[in-house]
Amino acid sequence: MPEVLEEVIQFLQESEVVLVIVGAGLSRPSGLPTFREDPGFWGHAIEEIATKVAFDRNPAQVWNLYERMRRLALDATPNEGHLALARLSKAKPSCLTITQNIDELSTDAGHELGTLQTLHGSLFDLKCANDACTFKGRNVDRRTFDLLVCPECRLSYLRPGVTWFGERLPLDVVQKIDAWLEFHERIDMVLVVGTERTPYLHDALLRGAKVAWFNKMEGHVEDMGDADWVVDGDASMTLPYVIDSALAGVPEHGLS
Ligand SMILES: [Zn+2]
CATH class of the missing domain: 3.40.50.1220 (TPP-binding domain)
Structure with a gap:
């Protein structure tokens, strides 16, 4: 040894x-996939995806990437x-x-x-993109979800319950x-x-x-x-x- x-x-x-x-x-x-070793999966530098600024600019794009990742994680085993x-x-x-x-x-x-x-945080947690809203949810469904408006405040989109750069x-x-x-x-x-x-x-x-x-x-x-x-x-x-x-x-x- x-x-x-x-x-x-x-x-x-x-x-x-x-x-x-x-x-x-x-x-x-x-x-x-990891951001560093599998950049092709994300198609972007991590700093261009994992931020609130990126989500606010293009919520559907960021949501869809995290949703793809969530589905992979759902099927993965330890x-x-x-x-x-x-x-x-x-x-x-x-x-x-x-x-x-x-x-x-x-x-x-x-x-x-x-x-x-x-x-x-977690890919399976949901929160509201509006900081003033307290909505919290879970997303462990096997279906792929599109971007949704928050059911509580109806002012912002739901976002993944993860910590982004700068947060x-x-x-x-x-x-x-x-x-x-x-x-x-x-x-x-x-x-x-x-x-x-x-x-x-x-x-x-x-x-x-x-x-x-x-x-x-x-x-x-x-x-x-x-x-x-x-x-x-x-x-x-x-x-x-x-x-x-x-x-x-x-x-x-x-x-x-
Ligand atoms: Zn809300």
Whole structure:
């Protein structure tokens, strides 16, 4: 077994307080496109789609793209990476997972809900584009929906219940993460999974955490920043191996 894996497994085994930061790379093996690696799916730069300005300019275009993504997410199933993180959440109750994904696959995987914070909302949530309106809804229907006017205020369109660039993160989620950080003066380890965007990493580093980065490097080595270890590969394969080994004790035979 490569030395880096051995070290990550051993450190995770000994860690009690673990922060997991999840991004789109975890859901890609479940068939969901990412903005960065699958720009063809979106047809636009993320900054031209995932903003309120873009929605106000062309609501039908933005709605239709998110609706396509919602349908894909509805048909997708959690992969072994999501399932392994769910097992970790049960085995180490002090663990907190912050996901930037909007596909609800971590929830579907059976992740302990009290230890999962969804930073950017959900494809299946609906809200009103009018900030003064409090309408909230769910959209888990298998049909494709066209843009609808809000049934409550009838002044604006409904929009996906996701956090767009330039928008505030959901207050209840931020408060829960802050409370967790306040409670844990020391964090043993951070697992960064399938993302280069690392909210709250700085808070964890200040609390002494070591960082393991699970990412598919596609042959090129990027700036690993604060990572103590880089686990290169498909997170749906590397995560279960590392997590299950850490939870069970290191096996005799390595990853082949
Ligand atoms: Zn409304």
